[in-house]
Amino acid sequence: MPALSLSRRLRRTPFSEGVEAQGVTAYTVYNHMLLPTVFRSVTEDYRHLKEAVQVWDVACERQVELRGPDAGRLMQMLTPRDLRGVLPGQCLYVPIVDETGGMLNDPVALKLAEDRWWISIADSDLLYWVKGIAYGYRLDVLVDEPDISPLAIQGPKADDLMAAVFGDSVRNLRFFRFGHFDFNGRDTIIARSGYSKQGGFEIYHDGTDFGMELWNALFEAGKSMDVRAGCPNLIERIEGGLLSYGNDMTDDHTPHECGLGRFCDTQTAIGCIGRDALLRVAKEGPVQQIRAISIDGAPVQSCDRWWPIMANGTKVGHISSAAHSPDFDTNVAIGMVRMTHWDAGTAVTVNTPDGPRDARVEEHFWA
């Protein structure tokens, strides 16, 4: 791996000091912020994530806040998901699309109140789009990036660790719900959510003044649980079919192509900016779609560019994420495949930088 030159532009987080003390060895950059990618090794971090509990600095999941009388209207303009029944306290995965139906981001939205939303964003400056729309439509709403820095607790022992710090009531939080909890006298929003399939929580740390106090409390309480610093794990997230904006999808793709059609209520999402563009694709379906793909042979290297998926000498798609899975003893991958070849069991060839590999379209992701 090459080195990363640090500068203020790649923002540190309230937890960076803790991340460094825990021996981070590699980062990526996400929303102009440092996101750890490796502590001991991707494989060792993976094993530990599935067996114990990890604390993840995901401050880079920046928030776009909508506040004011038109917050709800604006939120619905952004997504083809019908938001009418949503109650305060709910989290929702919401594809965000432009006027052509192209994906601009795939965040989780939190409805804080009837007139207040947070959008917990993937890697693009969604703030700019939302501000542009709010301004262009002269909406009565305040849009900004408050200094909220999520800290994720992930792994099978996440409930125990969280209960030790926030009290047993946090165990009652249902999936994709959030509540207010006390931390040393500070009101803190906690959601049962996170970018792994191992279960866990996201703590929405407000401001920068108690980041390390929170970090240290979690590590102190988690000693007996073998708590470690961790981060979104490449292998685990591919096994679980968790998509990554910029890797697996871009603004060239519709939600339907990304397999996110189940989060689209295109008929009823009145007001959604991309609705007209998506009505046809919602009815007829996409011509290419994201699929789980297994790739034969030795462990693949990291997928730093799209690898062509070939069949009979013709390109029928591309791989966007890949890693070797110890648990499933194969190379697990995410790819975009044309409908002619997307049926489960279809044999294809993947042109990796090391040469062509036999590969197969899978029925489901692995976990």
Next chain:
Amino acid sequence: MPALSLSRRLRRTPFSEGVEAQGVTAYTVYNHMLLPTVFRSVTEDYRHLKEAVQVWDVACERQVELRGPDAGRLMQMLTPRDLRGVLPGQCLYVPIVDETGGMLNDPVALKLAEDRWWISIADSDLLYWVKGIAYGYRLDVLVDEPDISPLAIQGPKADDLMAAVFGDSVRNLRFFRFGHFDFNGRDTIIARSGYSKQGGFEIYHDGTDFGMELWNALFEAGKSMDVRAGCPNLIERIEGGLLSYGNDMTDDHTPHECGLGRFCDTQTAIGCIGRDALLRVAKEGPVQQIRAISIDGAPVQSCDRWWPIMANGTKVGHISSAAHSPDFDTNVAIGMVRMTHWDAGTAVTVNTPDGPRDARVEEHFWA
């Protein structure tokens, strides 16, 4: 320096292969794309940039294209710089501001035709803001990111190298003008511009199919000129007072605070979205402003977070970029300083991570 984990989300460029072959040792991430930061060492790259000629992969300067009858109107909405007299063939440095006058980007705009502009952006997804405004106002304009990848040729021998590849007519290009030149039968836009004070050009490579052909032609022609791969150099750009969006300024700052008041014609830039907000600051002036600052003592480490500037125990600003300059034998820095302490010659203290240092506000940048 920590390692950088590569993934497709951190996009490669048409020149990545050449950059790797030339021995890049570190990157930063800029507009979701790889931007080299070091080849031999920052100091060795600096010396070479000032003496010879370098080829820079600045494909990360992505273009936002505005095309259509309302392109000119939209362009003026984005900036407080009065664009009325601008002719096709001109480049302009244009502060881009939101409705509060906060900086969203500080790009160079190229007027290609009356109804067509490129905005060669700094590190933020300006595309999202421009698309949002265009959509909100129902403007008759097409806004997208075409696949244009600039390649910069910088250094005192830049004219010679460019003439060897594109012919002597390229020497006649005036500063911040661009023209069309032939490269192996392909029409290519070349501007006399670039992110250094050593002089040079930017070649707007269109598409991805002849990137390495262009790269190799430049290295072949430049053998006798000691051409090397290079990149924006931290020391040289601070000496020259070249600001970096995300480092030296953010959306919290007005153009006037960034010392960009001379690029603002706030009275006459009718239609500019931030005009109302900027009228007062244009008249009364900002309360803090960017200054050149010299920092005493041993070479400073890289400035990966804002360093407080103190005077009599009170914070009066922050340093945002710093490096040791061999040529000026001091630590050169860029900082934002309150008006109480911004006069040239004012002695201040900079709290670096290594401890406090004596520092001084300078009259000018160094180069």
